[in-house]
Amino acid sequence: xxxxxxxxxxxxxxxxxxxxxxxxxxxxxxxxxxxxxxxxxxxxxxxxxxxxxxxxxxxxxxxxxxxxxxxxxxxxxxxxxxxxxxxxxxxxxxxxxxxxxxx
Amino acid sequence: xxxxxxxxxxxxxxxxxxxxxxxxxxxxxxxxxxxxxxxxxxxxxxxxxxxxxxxxxxxxxxxxxxxxxxxxxxxxxxxxxxxxxxxxxxxxxxxxxxxxxxxxxxxxxxxxxxxxxxxxxxxxxxxxxxxxxxxxxxxxxxxxxxxxxxxxxxxxxxxxxxxxxxxxxxxxxxxxxxxxxxxx
Numbered sequence: 001x002x003x004x005x006x007x008x009x010x011x012x013x014x015x016x017x018x019x020x021x022x023x024x025x026x027x028x029x030x031x032x033x034x035x036x037x038x039x040x041x042x043x044x045x046x047x048x049x050x051x052x053x054x055x056x057x058x059x060x061x062x063x064x065x066x067x068x069x070x071x072x073x074x075x076x077x078x079x080x081x082x083x084x085x086x087x088x089x090x091x092x093x094x095x096x097x098x099x100x101x102x103x
Numbered sequence: 104x105x106x107x108x109x110x111x112x113x114x115x116x117x118x119x120x121x122x123x124x125x126x127x128x129x130x131x132x133x134x135x136x137x138x139x140x141x142x143x144x145x146x147x148x149x150x151x152x153x154x155x156x157x158x159x160x161x162x163x164x165x166x167x168x169x170x171x172x173x174x175x176x177x178x179x180x181x182x183x184x185x186x187x188x189x190x191x192x193x194x195x196x197x198x199x200x201x202x203x204x205x206x207x208x209x210x211x212x213x214x215x216x217x218x219x220x221x222x223x224x225x226x227x228x229x230x231x232x233x234x235x236x237x238x239x240x241x242x243x244x245x246x247x248x249x250x251x252x253x254x255x256x257x258x259x260x261x262x263x264x265x266x267x268x269x270x271x272x273x274x275x276x277x278x279x280x281x282x283x284x285x286x287x
Contacts, residue, residue, distance in 0.1 A: 027146045
């Protein structure tokens, strides 16, 4: 079996979610790529990000806001590889990024 | 996108995944307030955590959040960085290996559910950054001359100690009037 390489060192594909978007992608990735809109908005308000704008700008191929049969609104990451690569690129996938500390 | 009927309907499988994702670590250890706080600090450990924000994020009451934060601080996973006892603010101990382990567990939970490779990728990344020869070389390094300026690379622990020391030095100097803080 060929040895796997993490993210194959590829440059992430566009669109670039930018700093806060990548932060959100890192957050939702650790929650399994799904969360309710209510949970997402509670998180996004804490980082001053407009989730609906973000979802619109990234496109439905990447992130989707949908609903369940019982009427719960949910956010789903459609392109996990895209999300993972950007979360890693902005260093939000693993907790070892001291350079982001504010002095 | 305010009207529900405009939104795409999730499939049954997607609904199940959503329900699974609503439980901390897929419900492996239950669904207590403490676990919901741990899930939040694992999901984004870089920000300051204030009790009121956590109440909204975890759908929990103030006393329970307070207990959870105090327990995590006693465990060394968090630290109260506020000098105002009425307005506590906590930060996560980024050098904790338990935090890293919890992050990997979060990925493993998704992998087991969906048959993906988030954990494998994260372990590879961790190895490349922390354990490999190249990663070890970055323990501390000062580079100059290639371009203008100086670049300093160091381990998380070294950076944390340095940042704390710098804050103490600057605060002390500011108190003594030896430095002026200028807004830019």
